[in-house]
Amino acid sequence: MPFQTIFLCVAVLAFFSCCQSCSGQPVKTETTLGPFIDCFGPMPMFPGGGSAMSEFLIKNLTVPKRVSGPLNRIVARFDVDKKGWITNAKIVKSSGYGLMDSEVLRVISIMPKWEPAKKNGKPVSSHFMLPIIVETQ
Secondary structure, three states: OOOOEEEEEHHHHHHOOOOOOOOOOOOEEEEEOOOOOOOOOOOOOOOOOOHHHHHHHHHHHOOOOOOOOOOOEEEEEEOOOOOOOOEEEEEEOOOOOHHHHHHHHHHHHHHOOOOOOEOOOOEOOEEEEEEEEEEEO
């Protein structure tokens, strides 16, 4: 992949923006895993932090040859359960290339167990948004 570069949006700043903003009371969401609280304490964390996640994505993502254009933006959303496992991954903003979207989901599916989010010191399930920008030249 000599002429293709994978960037993580805003130097993984988005890594820390997984929760929906809340003003006042936390927002509860019912899912197949039970209730999620969208605003709480420490966020879910990839093992080793944001830079380790960047390295993991760059090492494991393969850009399909059909992907073209200067920038391809993809946003994936997934849940991190209270044990740290990723579930319910989906693409919320497509790159326009189904193969690239599928590749992002594939790599999310092989991610190691995360450190779950916490509320009052106890692990809780949470949502996570992961924006990725793929630049092809």
